[in-house]
Amino acid sequence: MNKIYKYFIFVLLFVVCNSTETPINLSSLTDTSGSTTNKIEINNSNWEEFIGKSGQGNFIALRVDENVSNDGVLVVFDIESLEKAIKDGGRVMNPLDRNVIDKMASLGILPLSDTVVALQKNLEPSKFTTAFNVQGDFHNSDITKINFTEYFTKYTSGLLPSFFIESVDNYILMIGGKGNIIRLNINDGSVTEVESNLSDIIESQNYSSIVNGSDYSSRMGIRDTSFDMRNNTLLVTAIKKVEGNNCFTLGVLSSDMSIDSLSFSWTFEINHCEENFNSHQAGGRIQPFKEGYLLTVGDFKLPEDFGYEITEDSHLSKILLIDNDWNATIFSSGHRNPQGLTIHNETIFSSEHGPFGGDEVNIVEEGKDYGWPSSAYGFTYGLENIYELDHSLSFQEPIYFFTPSIGISEIAFYNQAEFPRWNDFLIVSSLKNMTLYTVKLDASQKSVIHVGELYIGERIRDFTTAANGELFLAGDLGSLIVINRTDQDIP
Numbered sequence: 001m002n003k004i005y006k007y008f009i010f011v012l013l014f015v016v017c018n019s020t021e022t023p024i025n026l027s028s029l030t031d032t033s034g035s036t037t038n039k040i041e042i043n044n045s046n047w048e049e050f051i052g053k054s055g056q057g058n059f060i061a062l063r064v065d066e067n068v069s070n071d072g073v074l075v076v077f078d079i080e081s082l083e084k085a086i087k088d089g090g091r092v093m094n095p096l097d098r099n100v101i102d103k104m105a106s107l108g109i110l111p112l113s114d115t116v117v118a119l120q121k122n123l124e125p126s127k128f129t130t131a132f133n134v135q136g137d138f139h140n141s142d143i144t145k146i147n148f149t150e151y152f153t154k155y156t157s158g159l160l161p162s163f164f165i166e167s168v169d170n171y172i173l174m175i176g177g178k179g180n181i182i183r184l185n186i187n188d189g190s191v192t193e194v195e196s197n198l199s200d201i202i203e204s205q206n207y208s209s210i211v212n213g214s215d216y217s218s219r220m221g222i223r224d225t226s227f228d229m230r231n232n233t234l235l236v237t238a239i240k241k242v243e244g245n246n247c248f249t250l251g252v253l254s255s256d257m258s259i260d261s262l263s264f265s266w267t268f269e270i271n272h273c274e275e276n277f278n279s280h281q282a283g284g285r286i287q288p289f290k291e292g293y294l295l296t297v298g299d300f301k302l303p304e305d306f307g308y309e310i311t312e313d314s315h316l317s318k319i320l321l322i323d324n325d326w327n328a329t330i331f332s333s334g335h336r337n338p339q340g341l342t343i344h345n346e347t348i349f350s351s352e353h354g355p356f357g358g359d360e361v362n363i364v365e366e367g368k369d370y371g372w373p374s375s376a377y378g379f380t381y382g383l384e385n386i387y388e389l390d391h392s393l394s395f396q397e398p399i400y401f402f403t404p405s406i407g408i409s410e411i412a413f414y415n416q417a418e419f420p421r422w423n424d425f426l427i428v429s430s431l432k433n434m435t436l437y438t439v440k441l442d443a444s445q446k447s448v449i450h451v452g453e454l455y456i457g458e459r460i461r462d463f464t465t466a467a468n469g470e471l472f473l474a475g476d477l478g479s480l481i482v483i484n485r486t487d488q489d490i491p
Contacts, residue, residue: 050092061100062090073100115470116144116482118189137438137452138421140486145458145479151193152176155459155476164225165474166234167464171259172472174480175236177221178202183259184480186466196262198222198236201253205241223250223284224462230288232257237284237295240269247273250282250297252322268326270315274300281353285341285410289348292323294331296338296350299372308373317372319350319364334370334395340411340428347445351408351428352398354378359408360398361428361439363446371395377403400439400448407432410462418469419485429460431476436460436483456481 051060062085064074074090076082093100127147134141152163153176160177167173172184179198184191207220220239227234233254240251251269255262283298299317301308310316312333319338321331340351348364358378362370375395402408409429414422426439438452459476466472473481 050094061093062086063093064088064090075100115186115189115466115468115484116142118187119146119184119191119482122189122191134454134456136436136454137450139419141419141454141483142486143456144482145475146482147478148174148182148480149478151180151182152478153178154478155461160221161223161461162476162478163474164222164462165464165472165480166225166227167466167472168227168234168257168259170467172464172466172480173225173227173234174474175222175225179222179238181262186468186470194262195260196255196264198253198255198262198264201264201266202238205239207239207241207248220248220279223282224286226286226288227257228288228293234262235286235293236264237286239279239282240266242269242273245273247275248277248279248300249273250284250295252286252293252295252326268295268322268328270295270297270320270328272300272314272316274316276302278302281337283335283338285338285350287341287343289321289343292321294341294343294348295320295322295328296335296341298335298337310373321366331366332364332368332370334368334372334374336372336376339409342412342426344413344424344426345445349411349413349426351411353408354401354403354405357403357405359402359405361400361408361411361426361448362396362398365396368396369394370398377401378405399441399446400451405432406430406435406437407459409460412463412465414465414471416465416469419471427463427471429463429473431459431461434458434460436463436471436473454483 060076060082062074062076062082063072064085065072065088073093074085076085123146134143148163152174153160155162163174163176165172165174170185170187172186173194174182174184175198176182179196179200179202181194181196181198182191183194202221205220223237223239225234225236234257236253238251238253240249242249249269249272252267253264254267255264277300281298281300283296285296287294297315297318297320299310313330315328315330317333317335318330319332319335319341320328322328335350335352336355337353338350339353340349342349350362350364352360352362352370354360354376355378358376360377377398407430409431411426411428414425414427416423422438424441426441428437428439430437434456436454436456438454439448440450441447442449456473456475458479458481460473460481461476462474464472471483473483475481
């Protein structure tokens with residue numbers, strides 16, 4: 001892929017946190033984000049948003065008098081320079097402010113992806129919150145975070161997922177927890193709100209009217225999206241209100257795929273609804289499989305509900321096989337909360353939240369039981385090590401588990417030219433650890449032989465691979481996160 005070379009010089013600003021150097025008084029700094037009038041105080045909680053990062057170190061850009069810098073922008077190399085610039089009236093700028101980019105362009109230091117360059121032409125500079133470089137397994141990666149909170153709810157302001165993400169041709173579709181849809185053209189960087197009835201459908205569920213009028217709306221909404229290219233259909237899973245009953249279920253909506261306008265309708269719901277419902281344990285990942293689909297379903301249970309039983313014919317704690325007429329059969333059982341689902345070379349992989357620790361990666365086989373609620377790696381809330389005692393041979397063991405929990409989320413195999421040394425690696429995202437894991441399997445693809453880490457610094461709800469091979473992540477702070485490879489790989 002052709003790269004457009006950028007833009008930034010990255011310089012060391014801080015020594016490590018345990019340095020003996022006197023830290024700068026953060027409360028004394030303000031940000032203009034390219035404006036001379038809109039001052040925003042920088043404090044310890046938002047400081048990192050204004051630091052540009054790379055493998056070479058950190059930099060701070062300031063707006064200063066043109067006598068100090070020929071274009072009014074100064075990039076400082078160290079704390080002493082920063083302090084002097086602040087005393088001279090300098091104000092901290094966003095590291096991806098257009099003025100900073102223009103100044104650094106002449107230096108031609110590091111590559112920016114074509115996608116990020118295109119986005120910069122179409123979005124306000126303040127949208128670009130962070131840019132940094134991460135040395136991961138085999139590849140150096142440039143990571144750009146773009147603020148989409150104008151469109152999506154932050155997870156931190158409630159319990160609603162920020163958004164889910166899917167690649168369709170040269171577009172990235174972002175579907176918010178409340179059903180609004182944003183379209184990004186990766187070729188020209190244009191961002192468009194897609195006309196759709198999905199938000200109306202989600203609002204019509206009237207979640208707050210259920211369970212004695214308690215407002216559960218922050219726990220409801222969209223759970224996944226998937227594009228079925230076989231019949232040009234966009235699928236969305238969501239929490240559904242069961243008419244006439246004070247209970248919740250998991251349903252599937254579908255629409256004929258159009259990049260400009262989408263019209264959804266309910267096509268399927270599981271055979272169980274729950275009054276005392278924990279939507280964070282609903283599962284809801286869906287993938288095309290054979291002539292139909294695979295759908296993950298969690299147990300819907302609250303942490304204090306340990307010891308319950310789930311019947312064999314209930315769809316709870318199952319992965320379902322749905323045919324093209326939307327009839328469901330049980331494919332596998334014993335799943336607590338499957339949060340990721342992918343199919344690679346006809347082998348099905350799922351990721352699953354453990355109870356309190358013990359997040360799993362499983363190879364899913366038809367008719368097999370994966371142990372929940374009798375067996376898992378980890379322990380239930382308030383109890384000690386209960387699941388470490390029983391891993392019966394009657395249950396399928398995971399091919400890998402993370403203890404303590406990483407808050408595992410989406411998984412997918414990578415097979416693109418952008419990161420060639422990750423080809424046939426399983427990419428695993430995490431919420432709690434805010435990290436992408438690059439998982440290498442052995443030749444049989446049934447055993448993990450290596451796990452690498454790529455720290456992102458934000459809860460990752462979902463991710464997809466674009467047509468150009470770049471990774472696009474849905475961050476729970478409302479960030480669209482773009483990952484592309486630098487020109488220098490790791491030996």
